[in-house]
Amino acid sequence: MNDPRAANLGIQGDSAQSERSVPVWVLLGKNHGDNRQALALAEAAGYPFRAIQLHFRPRLSRLPGVILGRSLLPLSKPVAWPAAWPQIVIASGRRAVPVARWIQGQAGRSGVTTRLVHLGRPRAPLGWFDLIISTPQYGLPTCANVLNNLLPFQPDETDDEAVALSPALNATLDALPRPWTVVLVGGNSRPYYFSRGSAQALATGVDYDARISGGSVLVLGSPRTPNSCLDEIERHISAPLYLYRWQADENPYPALLRLADRLVVTGDSLSMLGDAVVTGKPLQLFSLPKRLDKRAHVAMFYRRMAERWPIMRKPYHALMDAGLLFSLRSLEKCHQSLREAGVFSSTSAGRTLAAGERRETIRRLRLVLANAGPSPQ
Numbered sequence: 555m556n557d558p559r560a561a562n563l564g565i566q567g568d569s570a571q572s573e574r575s576v577p578v579w580v581l582l583g584k585n586h587g588d589n590r591q592a593l594a595l596a597e598a599a600g601y602p603f604r605a606i607q608l609h610f611r612p613r614l615s616r617l618p619g620v621i622l623g624r625s626l627l628p629l630s631k632p633v634a635w636p637a638a639w640p641q642i643v644i645a646s647g648r649r650a651v652p653v654a655r656w657i658q659g660q661a662g663r664s665g666v667t668t669r670l671v672h673l674g675r676p677r678a679p680l681g682w683f684d685l686i687i688s689t690p691q692y693g694l695p696t697c698a699n700v701l702n703n704l705l706p707f708q709p710d711e712t713d714d715e716a717v718a719l720s721p722a723l724n725a726t727l728d729a730l731p732r733p734w735t736v737v738l739v740g741g742n743s744r745p746y747y748f749s750r751g752s753a754q755a756l757a758t759g760v761d762y763d764a765r766i767s768g769g770s771v772l773v774l775g776s777p778r779t780p781n782s783c784l785d786e787i788e789r790h791i792s793a794p795l796y797l798y799r800w801q802a803d804e805n806p807y808p809a810l811l812r813l814a815d816r817l818v819v820t821g822d823s824l825s826m827l828g829d830a831v832v833t834g835k836p837l838q839l840f841s842l843p844k845r846l847d848k849r850a851h852v853a854m855f856y857r858r859m860a861e862r863w864p865i866m867r868k869p870y871h872a873l874m875d876a877g878l879l880f881s882l883r884s885l886e887k888c889h890q891s892l893r894e895a896g897v898f899s900s901t902s903a904g905r906t907l908a909a910g911e912r913r914e915t916i917r918r919l920r921l922v923l924a925n926a927g928p929s930p931q
Contacts, residue, residue, distance in 0.1 A: 575638040577923065578603035581645040581654060583610065586777065587706075587825030588646040591673055594709040595687070596644055598912070599919050604640070606633060608653060615649040618877035619678035622652040624659045639666045642923055646673035648877060655682065669922050673707070677877035684922045687915055689824055690887040695871070701918055703911040704891050705828040705904075710912070719809050730770035730794050733815035735760055737771060738807075738830060739787070740822040741778030745850050745882050746842040748820065753783035756840050757790035760818055764793035769815070772796045774807055776826070824888055831897050831904035839889060839898065853880045 580596045582589045596603040615628035639661035643654045661668040669684040675692035686700045741748045817830045821841040860870035873879040896903035
């Protein structure tokens with residue numbers, strides 16, 4: 555989902571800003587959820603930061619980091635890099651790894667020690683990074699530079715500007731009776747997929763509850779949501795309905811998270827689930843089925859071999875660490891951990907969990923910035 559803060563943070567191209575030393579750079583990709591987390595993390599650290607939008611070549615950027623090395627080869631558009639190199643680069647996704655390491659190398663030649671902080675799973679040797687902030691879905695090992703949280707990093711509060719809705723949308727929503735069931739809908743995200751059958755089942759369930767409560771259903775599609783699934787949802791909801799199809803000009807997502815009386819979230823995105831958890835509203839998870847393609851079956855074969863034969867574990871994890879072996883996300887691990895933490899049964903448990911993880915993450919990030927040791931090679 556879009557984060558309006560990205561437009562006001564000294565993006566490259568501002569000559570006055572580009573000559574000024576800014577300690578933290580945030581590399582942005584195409585994934586709105588990842589960008590939002592990275593910006594929130596940089597803002598929470600309390601240091602000046604600069605957000606830099608990257609555009610990637612579809613195929614070349616998918617190569618493992620151990621092959622691309624420190625390079626700008628994954629980029630499809632040039633970047634006007636600021637003159638003063640940063641002390642920390644925050645990035646997410648494997649495509650940004652060679653670029654972050656290139657920045658680190660250029661900074662080193664200028665006598666600047668640049669630390670690398672990565673969100674999620676880098677699909678690269680973990681020793682390249684000073685801090686990796688991840689979640690159990692990626693199965694990263696517990697080690698000194700890996701912080702495994704149950705939730706993605708969350709902003710502390712959403713400002714009033716981000717929550718504001720247009721007068722036309724306010725008028726539409728005012729006509730909908732309470733309580734509001736806000737449904738956050740994702741889409742296909744390997745190995746999970748959102749079919750028309752899943753859409754029908756989701757719609758039938760929330761419609762039944764809305765008719766019992768006398769309230770309304772507000773469905774928010776994401777950039778990954780197939781229109782055919784939104785059509786299916788629209789057909790199977792008879793309760794008062796507001797259905798949002800993703801568009802860049804107006805995004806009611808932050809506002810409706812906070813205006814909701816109840817939330818339903820599809821289980822393909824931990825980012826959406828984290829956004830819902832921290833609202834403290836009653837929350838229901840709608841699980842999506844898995845669809846395993848050829849790569850997924852190969853990944854499962856190697857994982858089972860490593861689990862069965864101890865001699866295979868070290869080479870298996872080495873290949874995974876280098877990004878040379880495909881691996882599957884396991885969101886079920888995250889969901890189970892969150893159930894055990896009580897976030898689906900207690901409206902306060904999720905906020906307490908997120909606040910504790912937020913404090914620890916900020917502490918670890920500040921330690922990285924304060925550390926005067928040599929950069930990893």
